[in-house]
Structures are given as C-alpha cells and as structure tokens.
Amino acid sequence: MYELIVFDWDGTLMDSEATIVHCLQKAAEDLGCAVPDADTARDVIGLGLHQAVTRLFPGADDARVDALATRYREHFLRKDRQPSPLFAGAEELLRELASRDYMLAVATGKSRRGLDMELEHSGLGRFFHYTRCADETFSKPHPQMLLDVMDYLGVDNSRTLVVGDTEYDMQMAANAASDAVGVSHGVHSSQRLRQQGALTVFDALQEIPAWLRSRME
Known part of the structure; x- marks a missing residue:
C-alpha cells in the first residue's frame, strides 16, 4: 500500500x-x-x-x-550542545523498513545544518533517500515540505505515509492528502494527534512494522 x-x-x-x-x-x-x-x-x-x-x-x-x-x-x-538520544527501537525500525524496500525520508522543522549534524551523530543518515528541512521551504503544517519529498522520490501522495509526534505533522499530511500516524512519546497527546487525522497512534516505534503488514492484508 x-x-x-x-x-x-x-x-x-x-x-x-x-x-x-x-x-x-x-x-x-x-x-x-x-x-x-x-x-x-x-x-x-x-x-x-x-x-x-x-x-x-x-x-x-x-x-x-x-x-x-x-x-x-x-x-x-x-x-549547550548535548547529544540527544534516539527513542528505543528507532534504528531497528529503520533497518527493518529499509530491508522491506520502503523508501524512507525526513521532513522536519529543524534547519539543514541541525538535521545534518543529528544524522551524522546518530548514524541514521544512511537509511534515508531524501530529507527536507524548514529553512529550505515552508514550515509545517504547510504541505510543501512533504510535496517536495514526494516529487523528488516520484511517489504519489496516496502511497506516502507520514510518521510524527505533533499536530503539525498530521496537518501537513492532510494538507498534502497523504495518510499519517502518530507516536505517543513526543510533544502532543495521542488525543490531539487523532483529532488532527492520525490513523492510529503508536506507543512504541517497534509497533509500526506489524501495522504496515496488517494494511497489506
């Protein structure tokens, strides 16, 4: 899907x-x-x-x-630079999704300099086909960041899923007519994410692969 x-x-x-x-x-x-x-x-x-x-x-x-x-x-x-930790299961999730041939990308409110620094420090940069930052285009919830990602990778909005922790992520996806899911360990509450269109909200990143498999059945 x-x-x-x-x-x-x-x-x-x-x-x-x-x-x-x-x-x-x-x-x-x-x-x-x-x-x-x-x-x-x-x-x-x-x-x-x-x-x-x-x-x-x-x-x-x-x-x-x-x-x-x-x-x-x-x-x-x-x-005040202090390396921030990844959430539990983040690297394992990306590795599994990559092994299943999903294209992976980032759309973030960070600056290009900030994201590149985090990608290097975390070692996750190798998993992503494309990344887009707020200082390169309109900020969320405007859809342009997501539209740029889809255009660059040649994927239709109906075959794109956004994963985020804020209502701005959900709104960006809705504004681009794409689906979105939330994670409960971030900034905005699960209720707030659902109200803004999240199909579901995960308590752990490790739950995402099973949900994706269920959508294909």
Whole structure:
C-alpha cells in the first residue's frame, strides 16, 4: 500500500525535547525576553524555528525574531550542545523498513545544518533517500515540505505515509492528502494527534512494522 514513509525527526525518532526547550529558554534569557515555561516552549516543537519563535513571542518584531533565532542556534549548535538520544527501537525500525524496500525520508522543522549534524551523530543518515528541512521551504503544517519529498522520490501522495509526534505533522499530511500516524512519546497527546487525522497512534516505534503488514492484508 505505501511505498514511501516520511518521518518527522524531533520527538519522533530523537528524544530532543528537553534540549530544544532549554535552548529556547536560554535564547529568551540572553535577550531579556520573558522566558517561556517548559509546556509553552515544548508546544511549538515541530514548527520551523522562525515560526516557533514568532508563536512564542507574538509581540516581537522581525529583528527581535531574528535575534532570538540566532541565539537559539548558538545554544543548540555550540554552547549547550548535548547529544540527544534516539527513542528505543528507532534504528531497528529503520533497518527493518529499509530491508522491506520502503523508501524512507525526513521532513522536519529543524534547519539543514541541525538535521545534518543529528544524522551524522546518530548514524541514521544512511537509511534515508531524501530529507527536507524548514529553512529550505515552508514550515509545517504547510504541505510543501512533504510535496517536495514526494516529487523528488516520484511517489504519489496516496502511497506516502507520514510518521510524527505533533499536530503539525498530521496537518501537513492532510494538507498534502497523504495518510499519517502518530507516536505517543513526543510533544502532543495521542488525543490531539487523532483529532488532527492520525490513523492510529503508536506507543512504541517497534509497533509500526506489524501495522504496515496488517494494511497489506
């Protein structure tokens, strides 16, 4: 049924929530802005950086948004760089899906520099046929990131599945007329994912292959 599986990164394959929240808070602190609490900061994970900052600081002008984004990158890429762990079963899942000849891709709110760094550190880069980042096109929930992936790999939306942990992933898939499933270990609740169109929500990444097999029966 599906030929292409497109994964979100943060909160789906990598447990990077705490690092992202910390760096957003430090960026605000650096510039004397009101520091968002953890729940508020985590809710924007999955959006592109500028969109996330704009949502966190709605009164900020363009210059302030740029400055906050710059400070975030400084902390994330250099000052407070702590490698985030993969979620249990992430590498095993990708290995199994690759062995079953699925095309695999990433569509993420991360920057190209940030994703490439994580792909190298995690060793997962070898599994993906294509990756697309928020600083290369429109941020989720706009469908362009997903449309670019499908176009590059030559796969129709009806044969593409998105796997993500936020409503932005579900909305992106719906906006591209593709199916989506959620994982419960990320940012947004299972209920929220289902309300935004997730076909199902997995408590563990290891559950995905069996579900895919069931869809082929």
